[in-house]
Every structure is written in C-alpha cells, then in structure tokens.
Amino acid sequence: MADHRSAAERTSEREDHEELQREIEIEHAEHLRVWRALGFADFMAVLMVVVTGFSAYATWRTAQVTSMVFATSDRPFVEVAKVEFEDTHSPAPYVVVNYRNFGRIPARTA
Helix, strand or coil: CCCCCCCHEEEEEHHHHHHHHHHHHHHHHHHHHHHHHHHHHHHHHHCCCCCCCCCCCCCCCHHHHHHHHEEEHEEEEEEEEEEEEECCCCCCCCEEEEEEEECCCCCCCC
C-alpha cells in the first residue's frame, strides 16, 4: 500500500511520536523516583520495627534488673546481733544469741 500522506503530516506524526516518547520517559522517571522513595520508606519502616524490638528488649531487661535490685535491697536480713555466755560458773551454763533484722522489711518467720 502506498503512503498517501504529505510530508507535513509525516513530520507532525513523528513530532507527536517523539513528544509521546518524552512523556513516557518522564513518567517512567517519576515512577522510578516513587519506587525508590517507597523502597526507602519500607526500609525505614523495617528499621523502626527493629529498633522498637530492641527498645522492648531493653525495657524488659531493665525491669528484670530493677526487680532483682529491689528484691536484694528490700528483704529481711536476719543476723546475729549479740552472743552472750550466761552462768559460766554454774553446772548448766548457756549461750544467749540475740538475732536482729538489719533489713528494711520485717522478718516474720525468723
């Protein structure tokens, strides 16, 4: 089939085609920028999840250490306060041991 279009029509179609190609390239570049931005945003979201996990672990560990410190410092320390020898000159001498709670919490079953 013979092409019956004029040279001006062919030039106009070629210019339209080139303009369409430029618009497609610009749109493709915009899509790439969006994908890169989304990729970066996804990466940042994953990092935030990881950091949140580490923060949760650190909080849990701090709570454990605090609980151990509290259990160690706030417990009854029942110790020997004084030892005395009574009736040393009698046939039945005995030893008196005085216990005392040196902790902050009362010792109920000592």
